[in-house]
Amino acid sequence: MEYKEEYQQALAPQYECLLFDVDDTLYPLSSGLSKACTKNIEEYMVQKLGIEEEKVPEMNRMLYKNYGTTMAGLKAIGYDFDNDDYHRFVHGRLPYDALKPDHVLRSLLLSMPFRKVIFSNADKGHVAKALSRLGLEDCFDLVISFETLNPTTNENDNAYDNVVHIPCQPNSTSELPMSPVICKPFENAFIQAFKAGSINPQRTLFFDDSIRNIQCGKRMGLHTVHVGTSHRGNGVDYALESIHNIREALPVLWEAINEESGSIEYPRKMAIETSVKA
DSSP states (O other): OHHHHHHHHHHSOSOSEEEEOOTTTTSOGGGSHHHHHHHHHHHHHHHTTOOOGGGHHHHHHHHHHHHSSHHHHHHHTTOOOOHHHHHHHHHTTSOGGGOOOOHHHHHHHHHSOSEEEEEOSSOHHHHHHHHHHHTOTTSOSEEEOHHHHSOBOTTOOBTTTTOOOOOSOTTOOOOOOOOSOOOTTSHHHHHHHHHHHTOOGGGEEEEESOHHHHHHHHHTTOEEEEETOSOOOTTOSEEESSGGGHHHHOGGGGOOOOTTTSSOOOOOOOSOOBSSOO
């Protein structure tokens, strides 16, 4: 009996969850959505916040670099605006028609016998629209989005106002003002995601196009896949030029077997859930 248990444990799959970013991960950078998103952010800064147009590009770049998202940076330096209004302006005008149904990726996702979770800094409306355009809306068990990481009370106060960004550089001495927005690539975003999704990072494979997100995920215990490059940098376990290369790069995801039947069956839910109330 003891030998059999040890044998079964040895055959147990290394992973139990696959964690996916959306933008420039489930679809390529060449779609143009990221470029359009940057344009919309800069227009919001000018039109809604009154920032001088010539200062906006560099300001946008620095806020994104220091805070993970421009939105988080704007909040940190004192701009007060409605989150939903920002997301409607920035994401509501994106050229979603550029995204087409991806039958190859859909087949790959449905063939992988693991729990699949979305982990995005974007709002749930944008995530839902992108997945729908790609034909992937029923391929994931849970969506962790901006609203999941930044829930609000009835008074519309941030429920995590007392939580500050924890940088993934352990020796960071940055004196930048803290942001009330929780987002990748900061450790508290991963902590909130693990809690919201009941995720064990040691048994989870994390797919993202951002090297900063990947490196923070690695520090948090995740196995990592950098999407959009063939270069394996620090903190990268696997590198994929395209999300379509999963089967070639990670055949282990299809090799889970057991002693008797030669395959392991995993229960799956075929509908997206969100961990926040609509």
